Amino acid sequence: MKRLNLAQQMARRMPAGALGTLEKVEKAACQRGWRIYLAGGAVRDLLLRRPVLDIDLVVEGDAVQLAVETAKTLKAGRLTIHPPFLTASIRAPGLNMDFATARTESYTCPGALPSVRPAKLDDDLRRRDFSINAMAVSLNSADFGTLIDYCGGQADLKAGLIRVLHEESFRDDATRIWRAVRYEQRLGFAIERQTLTWLRHDLDKLQTVSGERIRHELECVFAEPYPEKVFRRATGLGIPKKLHPRLTMPRDLARWYARVRRVSTDKKTRGALYLALLTYNTSAAAAKQVCASLGLDKKATRIIDATHSLKSRLDALDDHPLQPSAIYQILNGYAEEAILANLTTARSGMVRRNIRFYLDELRYVKTELAGGDLLAIGMKKGPQIKAALEYLLAARLDGEVRTRRDEEKWLKESGFGN
């Protein structure tokens, strides 16, 4: 049977200039008697006629050495090497390339990272997560573009199925549970029946995986166009409860996440908001435990803490028309992400208006007079200066003073500096 050739798809769907670079890489590999392949998600996406942004190369040879030479030839881009995994990557403008030595993996115990040994392409593809991610395309001049599919990936792509390659797969690496749901929801596929049975059976193995690896999986979910779909499906399968027994998906999550996408385009802020909202309906204590079990850094933990702390004060923004200085006092000091998270969840139009007023205007208001000016008009160093500036700012916020002269007059009349 004639094997499918993807050379045309590659020319169409890869970043400009990528094919030229791959030719050079192939030449360098060929001179050393090594063979190279495009593998994994890139092949899946080519077959799905989607753009390929990340180029994952598998080398039957020394991937690290090949990457070092390629970086020299390119004269651009940042080279990173990961010796324990026999991999390296090059990040160049418009081109991300990962080089991996074809390898086989063995798992000493569930949840641990595998130990790796160089091997043939065949072994490398058979250690992968799902059949649709276990295909390769030859980049070697003799058969450039030829699809290599030992595990039935093409058939599963056609049938829309996420299938693991063997029964032990989720036990070897339970992060594949999150990955299965993520690909299923992203591609509009279904987890194949036998795979689903094994997934359900091995759910507990999620507890053997380090917080750092689970966090990475969550970050991947947050990078999806619709993370809420992944969480809905994951919740149906009981996956989030393996993170924390009281972690339940908020009923409004889809609406909240859609709002997040409207207010924030920045990837980091979005991720922080998605996570804060995922834990929004748990107790503050449970949210803290989730942060600890994921090994979140200080900043991310602080955002989740602050989100819960502000949530408990939200009613104060709803009572009646508030003075701008009162709004300021409630919201000042909270991380912007915590404020945005609460803006996302607020049901009351009044609360939302007040928060927007703060974010758009109030937080930028400054007094004209500074500490030095207050000393110059005779005030003594110490806490009095801070108090005076706070009063002055409140007066500014509430429109009682508008100019520097107003501020000076207001200070005198209020008894400061006497």
Ligand code: ATP
């Ligand atoms: P995405 O479009 O999400 O970037 P990708 O398939 O490129 O998809 P990566 O996480 O970059 O995903 O992984 C690259 C390849 O490495 C996968 O296609 C898969 O073949 C393999 N892989 C990644 N994670 C695992 C895992 N936990 N177990 C087995 N194979 C994996």
